[in-house]
Amino acid sequence: MRPRTHAGTRSLGALSIAALAAGALTACGAQVDTAGGEPSEATGAGCVDTSGDTVKIGFLNSLSGTMAISEQTVHDSLQLAASEINADGGVLGKELEIVTEDGQSEPTVFAEKATKLITSDCVAAVFGGWTSASRKAMLPVFESQDSLLFYPVQYEGLESSPNIFYTGATTNQQIVPGLDYLAEQGVESLFLVGSDYVFPRTANKIINAYAEAHGIEVLGEEYAPLGHTDFSTIVNKVRSADADAVFNTLNGDSNVAFFKEYSNAGLGPDDMPVLSVSIAEEEIGGIGVENVEGQLTAWNYYQTVDTPENAAFVEAFQAEYGADRVTSDPMEAAYDSLYLWKGMVEKAESFDVADVQEAADGVSFDAPEGTVTVNGDNHHIAKTALIGRIGDDGLIYTEWSSDGPIEPDPFLEGYDWAEGLS
Amino acid sequence: MTGMTDRLHTLLAPGRTRALAGFALAAVLLFAVAPVLLSPFRLSLLAKFLCLAMVAVGIGLAWGRGGLLTLGQGVYFGLGAYLMAMHLKLADAGPGGVPDFMSLYGTGEVPWWWEPMRSPAATVLLIVLVPAALAGLLGWAVFTRRVRGAYFAILSQALAAAFAILLIGQQQTTGGTNGLNGFRAFFGYDLTDPVNQRMLYLIAAGVLLLMVLVARQLMVSRFGELLVAVRDAEDRVRFLGYNPAAVKTVAYVVAAVMAAVGGALFVPIVGIISPADVGVVPSIGFLVGVAIGGRATLLGPVLGSIAVSWAQTSISEQFPSGWIYFQGALFIVVIAFLPGGLASLVRRRRRRDSAASPPAPELEERPA
Numbered sequence: 001m002r003p004r005t006h007a008g009t010r011s012l013g014a015l016s017i018a019a020l021a022a023g024a025l026t027a028c029g030a031q032v033d034t035a036g037g038e039p040s041e042a043t044g045a046g047c048v049d050t051s052g053d054t055v056k057i058g059f060l061n062s063l064s065g066t067m068a069i070s071e072q073t074v075h076d077s078l079q080l081a082a083s084e085i086n087a088d089g090g091v092l093g094k095e096l097e098i099v100t101e102d103g104q105s106e107p108t109v110f111a112e113k114a115t116k117l118i119t120s121d122c123v124a125a126v127f128g129g130w131t132s133a134s135r136k137a138m139l140p141v142f143e144s145q146d147s148l149l150f151y152p153v154q155y156e157g158l159e160s161s162p163n164i165f166y167t168g169a170t171t172n173q174q175i176v177p178g179l180d181y182l183a184e185q186g187v188e189s190l191f192l193v194g195s196d197y198v199f200p201r202t203a204n205k206i207i208n209a210y211a212e213a214h215g216i217e218v219l220g221e222e223y224a225p226l227g228h229t230d231f232s233t234i235v236n237k238v239r240s241a242d243a244d245a246v247f248n249t250l251n252g253d254s255n256v257a258f259f260k261e262y263s264n265a266g267l268g269p270d271d272m273p274v275l276s277v278s279i280a281e282e283e284i285g286g287i288g289v290e291n292v293e294g295q296l297t298a299w300n301y302y303q304t305v306d307t308p309e310n311a312a313f314v315e316a317f318q319a320e321y322g323a324d325r326v327t328s329d330p331m332e333a334a335y336d337s338l339y340l341w342k343g344m345v346e347k348a349e350s351f352d353v354a355d356v357q358e359a360a361d362g363v364s365f366d367a368p369e370g371t372v373t374v375n376g377d378n379h380h381i382a383k384t385a386l387i388g389r390i391g392d393d394g395l396i397y398t399e400w401s402s403d404g405p406i407e408p409d410p411f412l413e414g415y416d417w418a419e420g421l422s
Numbered sequence: 423m424t425g426m427t428d429r430l431h432t433l434l435a436p437g438r439t440r441a442l443a444g445f446a447l448a449a450v451l452l453f454a455v456a457p458v459l460l461s462p463f464r465l466s467l468l469a470k471f472l473c474l475a476m477v478a479v480g481i482g483l484a485w486g487r488g489g490l491l492t493l494g495q496g497v498y499f500g501l502g503a504y505l506m507a508m509h510l511k512l513a514d515a516g517p518g519g520v521p522d523f524m525s526l527y528g529t530g531e532v533p534w535w536w537e538p539m540r541s542p543a544a545t546v547l548l549i550v551l552v553p554a555a556l557a558g559l560l561g562w563a564v565f566t567r568r569v570r571g572a573y574f575a576i577l578s579q580a581l582a583a584a585f586a587i588l589l590i591g592q593q594q595t596t597g598g599t600n601g602l603n604g605f606r607a608f609f610g611y612d613l614t615d616p617v618n619q620r621m622l623y624l625i626a627a628g629v630l631l632l633m634v635l636v637a638r639q640l641m642v643s644r645f646g647e648l649l650v651a652v653r654d655a656e657d658r659v660r661f662l663g664y665n666p667a668a669v670k671t672v673a674y675v676v677a678a679v680m681a682a683v684g685g686a687l688f689v690p691i692v693g694i695i696s697p698a699d700v701g702v703v704p705s706i707g708f709l710v711g712v713a714i715g716g717r718a719t720l721l722g723p724v725l726g727s728i729a730v731s732w733a734q735t736s737i738s739e740q741f742p743s744g745w746i747y748f749q750g751a752l753f754i755v756v757i758a759f760l761p762g763g764l765a766s767l768v769r770r771r772r773r774r775d776s777a778a779s780p781p782a783p784e785l786e787e788r789p790a
Contacts, residue, residue: 063742063743064742064743064745064746065746068743100742101738101739101742102738102742102743102745104738104745104746105698106698106699107600107601107603107694107696107698107699108470108692108694108696108698108699111692111693111694112467112470112692112735115463115466116463116739119461119462119463120461120463131599132599132600133599133600133601133696133698136600136601136603136604136694137601137603137693137694137696139603139604140603140604140605140693140694141693144613144614158526158527196590196591196598197590197593197598197599198527198593198598198599198600201527201593201598202527205527223591225587225590226590226599
């Protein structure tokens with residue numbers, strides 16, 4: 001038995017060396033071959049086909065996994081925008097052809113599907129992504145393939161890529177105005193509660209710097225793992241700290257447990273208001289209106305915003321998906337992103353990435369939230385900040401608004417107190 | 423049909439000539455056929471699947487042969503991946519440089535435990551040594567206390583959960599939920615160049631073949647027989663004078679190193695490593711392909727793992743949200759009706775075909 005095994009090792013070893021050598025040779029041959037084989041796949045965005053009556057674009061949202069509940073809503077509003085645009089004659093006279101891919105709530109899958117959309121489907125632009133991890137995973141893909149991503153969710157800033165357009169808020173359009181509002185209301189101490197991931201940690205770093213510069217005391221900073229549902233300890237700490245307000249960056253299901261515990265502990269908007277930056281109309285139903293009524297939120301859009309564009313948007317959305325559906329900030333930002341891309345393409349009179357980038361600066365759209373304008377330097381958009389209060393009907397009503405659209409400043413370069421943050 | 427069954431046979435059978443033929447066929451497929459047939463994107467995808475299959479080879483050895491139901495291979499996969507990612511980040515930052523995310527989210531200083539990864543040689547060494555040491559220590563501590571079965575499974579899963587939480591909590595030095603990403607070069611080779619992506623694929627294919635070879639040699643060796651004996655009758659092995667803890671620890675360490683090497687190659691191919699790839703869910707995901715392929719066979723885990731990954735991608739492309747149901751259904755069918763995995767189908771067929779030859783030893787149909 002044993003000698004045979006050894007003989008086997010030797011012959012297998014020899015064979016493996018032969019196989020590796022053969023492999024190396026084939027590899028070289030194949031490299032030369034690629035030029036004739038599938039040239040379109042290797043050159044990435046260069047394969048976009050605009051010769052026909054249609055142009056392909058990609059929608060990349062998580063349709064399965066933990067993020068599906070949020071990202072499906074964004075997918076719905078992207079579909080709405082696409083069918084509106086198609087009904088109106090398309091973009092540069094070409095009908096939009098949608099390729100849908102599922103990000104599966106996994107950053108690596110987002111990177112894989114983005115590559116597929118760009119190199120195999122040859123889409124002119126991709127719309128989607130939600131978590132920062134998914135965006136960070138896709139960024140190198142869009143840069144190396146030189147294609148375009150439209151990212152529709154408010155995020156922690158500190159990023160700017162020529163290949164990404166950020167149509168949600170950056171920190172100076174959501175968190176900073178939120179703090180301005182609280183300071184205006186005479187808040188002198190804050191308690192920070194957040195989920196343990198990049199957005200809350202970065203947001204709280206900014207809040208701490210703001211607080212120090214504006215004489216606000218931060219009495220505590222607590223993080224719960226994503227999906228955490230036991231908030232008795234944290235709520236106890238919040239209560240005993242007795243701050244003037246709570247700044248909440250919790251995400252998803254954790255909000256349900258936090259607000260239930262919060263109202264159980266006898267705390268409410270009158271004695272210790274909570275300002276949340278991740279709770280929109282979509283989430284309020286899940287948390288239960290009775291637990292969050294009267295609490296504050298910071299966004300750039302609410303379903304109740306009073307503009308003719310919003311009335312049309314909400315009506316069209318509910319006609320398509322049902323009268324019980326609500327519209328929220330990320331959905332509206334996604335809806336805007338498709339129209340902004342259309343505006344850029346039509347200004348450039350080309351689907352070419354370089355032409356679109358060149359034309360981007362100053363492109364604006366009369367969005368449901370009000371007029372939004374693309375900043376060509378950092379690829380974010382100027383948006384109006386709205387502080388809202390949650391009503392007893394589960395909708396959010398604007399309480400305070402910034403003086404017109406705020407220019408995006410993802411690295412907070414225009415704020416003295418933020419020096420050294422990035 | 424018979425031709426295909428025969429070929430599968432050859433791939434899965436334990437005999438030496440068959441192994442040789444199977445190995446040669448796999449080498450031809452991986453090195454000659456795939457690079458010619460597949461587009462650069464699909465080839466890169468296959469490279470990613472090969473990295474995941476490396477983890478599967480190790481699980482096949484530890485779980486299929488050794489009965490160690492390890493629900494925490496994500497830890498070792500992650501260790502290898504993060505060590506490699508740290509090196510790539512440091513290399514991108516240049517000598518004495520600070521990785522971009524540290525200046526954005528952290529203190530702007532490189533912590534001491536990152537420093538060894540500035541050296542490529544040290545990185546490669548640590549990718550093997552760190553997981554081996556961790557698995558060795560943990561395995562020894564656990565197996566000498568005769569922790570086994572479900573208790574070992576729970577322990578290994580808790581380890582994966584703890585590892586992911588640790589990574590998320592240390593955002594300033596690990597990138598938190600974003601993980602480490604945005605690599606530009608791999609040991610000096612530009613990662614955006616399709617030729618280098620092809621090189622990475624070939625490296626992954628070569629390493630996987632090597633691992634299968636190692637696994638085969640281990641399986642047919644005395645150690646392999648002891649491992650199966652420990653799985654099936656640990657007390658008897660002990661009464662015979664062997665130390666089952668040592669046998670299990672070796673299998674666990676080998677599985678850990680294979681997972682770590684898979685993780686290390688995964689990073690330059692996929693371009694990101696985040697806690698989502700190392701926690702409980704991906705750790706269980708590694709098992710799915712192994713179970714479906716046939717955990718106690720040599721090639722079952724590899725082929726099962728690649729097939730499941732491939733199916734996941736293609737089904738998800740056709741039915742964007744339907745994949746998850748298909749995976750669940752497949753898993754249920756295999757566990758309920760084919761506990762030995764798809765490989766047991768081939769073996770059953772073979773036994774029926776050649777009733778004259780003695781039956782292959784029943785390795786795959788015992789519970790872990």
